[in-house]
Amino acid sequence: MKNFLRVLQFAWPYRGRIVASFGCAFMAAILWGLNFTSIYPFLKTLQSDLAPNQWIATWLQTLNTEIDAAEEVQSRFQAREKEIDGITDQKFAEKQLRELTSQQVRNDTKIQWLRSKKHYLQLIKKNVVDRLPDDTFQNLLCVVVAVILAVTLKCLFEVAQDCLVGGVINRTIYDLRNRCFGHVIRQDVDHFNEQGSAGLMARFTNDMDSLSTGMKTLFGRVIAEPLRVLACILLACLISWQLTLMFLIIVPAVLLVLARIGRTMKRATRKLLERMSKIFQILQESFQSIRTVKIHTAEALERRRFLVAIRDYKHRSNIVVYLDAIAGPIIEVLGVAAVACALLAGAFLVLRQETSLFGIRMSEQPMDPEALIQLYVLLAAVSDPVRKLSSVFTKLQAAWAASDRVFEILDNVPKILTNPSGFRLETLSGSSQSIRIVEQQGDLAPWVEPTDETPFLRFQEVGFSYHQGVPVLRDVSFDVKKGETIAIVGHNGCGKSTLFSLLPRFHDPDHGAIQLFGYDLRKYHLRSLRRMVGLVSQNAVLFDDSIYANICYGLKTVPKEQVEEAARKAHAHEMILKLPMGYETVVGESGNRLSGGQRQRICLARTILRNPPILLLDEFTSQSDPESETLIHKAMEEFIRNRTVFMITHRPASVHLASRILVLESGRIVGLGCHSDLLQSCVAYQKFYQSDYRRKTA
Ligand SMILES: Nc1ncnc2c1ncn2[C@@H]1O[C@H](COP(=O)(O)OP(=O)(O)OP(=O)(O)O)[C@@H](O)[C@H]1O
Ligand SMILES: [Mg+2]
Incomplete structure (x- = not known):
């Protein structure tokens, strides 16, 4: 309720319209009720030989007689009042007077009622009945026509009410x-x-x-x-x-x-x-x-x-x-x-x-x-x-x-709030690879290069679970330098994509914090933070629109050359030109008219076009053939330079793009370092690398 x-x-x-609809409903109701009152004149005309003006005159006459009788009663009451004045027994006189007063009031009300009835009847007689023809049948005809008109009017009010409502x-x-x-x-x-x-x-x-x-x-x-x-x-x-x-x-x-x-x-x-x-x-x-x-x-x-x-x-x-x-x-x-x-x-x-x-x-x-x-x-x-x-x-x-x-x-109130008064982030003009903090008032915060004490990004004992008691990430702590590329490897379900989802704050950590420039991510204006992060997710999903619109998604006006340039970097340009309508090809629901690899490349082009300083690539070439993968990697080498990139991969061949590799196992970091160090020190990484080597030599 x-x-x-x-x-x-x-x-x-829209209360004005509602009130108008009430008015229409009111009029329709009055006309509806009045239509039923036509029964009385109809029956009366059929029952008696008298014309309406005659029976209304008779009615008025009866009313006059009633009024006269009531007035006579009233004068009798007045005479009785005088008689009561003469009674010596005070108590009895008071009782009589009380009874008489109540009878007088009743009679008075009756007289008033009869007079007002007479008044309205005279009005009806003067304005309606006297204008009616003398012939009985013609009178009936008038009643019928009046009913039809009233019904039509009522219907018009009903239509108006329906439309307004x-x-x-x-x-x-x-x-x-x-x-x-x-x-x-x-x-x-x-x-x-x-x-x-x-x-x-x-x-x-x-x-x-x-x-x-x-x-x-x-x-x-x-x-x-x-x-x-x-x-x-x-x-x-x-x-x-x-x-x-x-x-x-x-x-x-x-x-x-x-x-x-x-x-x-x-x-x-x-x-x-x-x-x-x-x-x-x-x-x-x-x-x-x-x-x-x-x-x-x-x-x-x-x-x-x-x-x-x-x-x-x-x-x-x-x-x-x-x-x-x-x-x-x-x-x-x-x-x-x-x-x-x-x-x-x-x-x-x-x-x-x-x-x-x-x-x-x-x-x-x-x-x-x-x-x-x-x-x-x-x-x-x-x-x-x-x-x-x-x-x-x-x-x-x-x-x-x-x-x-x-x-x-x-x-439902979202847990992750937009934090409109938080620090805003923006890319440095002329260099989209760097970001800085802008204070809420619009003043630029003093530019501080990240140092060893306050690195660009810091994961500090991060713990996260989707369901209470089932931790997905545990005590994840590591620092990331600006412009570094980190590859993340690990078994299915070990928490790699979950780790990614914490950076654009799809979720917040249950324990610990992720810091950017030494500030917790929660301190930043949410949308400005998300604008700094580009994500190519595991499931490449497109909107049912043209390829061009999909690449430009979320951006206002983008010159065609820039869109094509982004597509080239994602090794998608030639593939798009081969499609029947080129960039105007509509991709179907969730992009299902394209192959998985094609979808991935368009998603990559979309992210490249946004030019984000922080890039999250979740198995971004998992569906590409080896040749395309090599070409994409080559194109990406240039693009990821000076950007901070996290790259989830199951393919050891992809890790050469990274400066460091992070090995996750059941939500914990079990190895972090460069390829050669990890090959010597991390058993999990050795298995990961050797599995691919075995696959190739098999
Ligand atoms: N939305 C969710 N709700 C509940 N549990 C989830 C959700 N998403 C993932 N999980 C669970 O969290 C764990 C980690 O999932 P995540 O997607 O991070 O794994 P992953 O390392 O990316 O795996 P893969 O290599 O298969 O992509 C899994 O056990 C999964 O079941
Ligand atoms: Mg995943």
């Missing part, structure tokens, strides 16, 4: 989606791993749709239907408020039913939305891994997985359908019972020409049958909006469940 109200904050900027909701959902995406894209990498992309996608699509339906219901039906109910009830009260009150006894029962069903509905819909997330996940996995599915001939398995998920969804949907279906009829039955009670009571009064029921005064004068039918029609008309309101409640519950899920993502 709280979260659903928070959605309304997003609709607040629809517009507000579309704008609100647009703003909400935009805000959510802005928030989600800033979340930690961990958040995406935990939530899963399919789960997040479901919140942006399916859940937002439920939310939009809920809001449409809130601003549409929740406003319009009660207004209709109110219009009918008010008009019915004008005929007999006592009988209308009898009908209203059902209200608490209806609310009770709605509350019960609503609670169950919210639970059911929440589960339904979760099942839809699961379906999204299966679809995403099967389509993205279609080759794996096919080579393992696992189509049947995937179908079964999907079938189980949609069967579960169907089952949950059925529960929602049942709940949605039963609310309306239960309320209808209650409504009909209440209308029947009121009708029976009214019929008793009409048939017996009585004004009281069980000693309770129900009307001033006996009702005429036309008035009773009019009352019945108005009360019966209430059932239509009430029935619609029953589904409103269930839809709102669904929207509440959806809003909880949507706001879950908006309420």
Whole structure:
């Protein structure tokens, strides 16, 4: 509920439209109620031979007689008052006077009521009835034409209301989606791993749709239907408020039913939305891994997985359908019972020409049958909006469940904050290989060359784990000089990529720190730090766009020559020119229209174009053929000069680019030094190197 109200904050900027839609709903409700009042003149005209101006004149005459009678009673009361003044028994006189005063007040109210009724009847007579033709049939025709006009007008108001409400909701959902995406894209990498992309996608699509339906219901039906109910009830009260009150006894029962069903509905819909997330996940996995599915001939398995998920969804949907279906009829039955009670009571009064029921005064004068039918029609008309309101409640519950899920993502606070007041980093003008710190105010910090005490980069007893109690990196400590190239080697899963992810702060260490220029990375402005770091990751993923756009990704305007130059350095230029559309070739989803090696080279070109002073290369040539690998290495030799480079590799041939090699084993450093030193001192490195040697000589 709280979260659903928070959605309304997003609709607040469009309050003008919402108010206008309320106005339309109000007008439509009045016209809707008034349409039903056409029954009375219709029946009256059919029942009597009198023309409308004659029966309204008769009505006025009756009213005059009633007013005269009431005024006469009032004058009798005044005479009685004088008599009471003469009574000597004080107590008795006071009692009599009290009774008389209350009777006078009642009679006075009656006179006022009759006079105002007379006034309105005279107005209707003067402005409407006197202008009607004398012929009865023509009169009926006028009533019918008036009803058609009123219905048309009502429909126009309804259309306007729908359009206004629809517009507000579309704008609100647009703003909400935009805000959510802005928030989600800033979340930690961990958040995406935990939530899963399919789960997040479901919140942006399916859940937002439920939310939009809920809001449409809130601003549409929740406003319009009660207004209709109110219009009918008010008009019915004008005929007999006592009988209308009898009908209203059902209200608490209806609310009770709605509350019960609503609670169950919210639970059911929440589960339904979760099942839809699961379906999204299966679809995403099967389509993205279609080759794996096919080579393992696992189509049947995937179908079964999907079938189980949609069967579960169907089952949950059925529960929602049942709940949605039963609310309306239960309320209808209650409504009909209440209308029947009121009708029976009214019929008793009409048939017996009585004004009281069980000693309770129900009307001033006996009702005429036309008035009773009019009352019945108005009360019966209430059932239509009430029935619609029953589904409103269930839809709102669904929207509440959806809003909880949507706001879950908006309420998640990232652990790694942007630190806008932190030190900013920038590359030295003219030399993109060096960086310096810029103070927040824009003053340049004094340029200090890294020394032995404060090296360029320092890993200080760094420890990290994804899950508590399962350390991935332990006590990793080493210094890196500016412009140095460090190769990182080690078995699968020993923590190499994790170590990389700490530098652009995808994660922060649990213990220890990584320092740049002697300052903890957490002290820097996050985005300026990330701009200094280029990463070619293990999984080369491209966007479904042209190769040109993929290379320029994240940069504003880049001259074509620079893009081509970067592609040449990554040994990708010739390969791109051989593609049918050259640089304009669209690479498909995740770049799957290209080979793995081609993708890697485009990713490398993208990073080269950014010209970062710190470069992280995670198995960047793992998918290249030996010849291409040699050419890439040759091109990279020039590029990595004076840059600080970390290079993860499983190929001993690649380590010649590095000045030092770091050997990791189960998250610990077991060797750090140059190739020849490590060959003598580090057993793990010896094994690593010899395995490749054996492979080559085999
Ligand atoms: N997002 C994650 N959540 C939980 N555990 C993870 C996550 N990413 C990696 N791990 C675990 O952390 C450990 C180190 O993973 P990492 O990717 O750093 O290994 P690696 O040395 O790069 O291996 P490889 O040579 O195969 O690329 C592994 O045991 C892995 O299961
Ligand atoms: Mg890795």
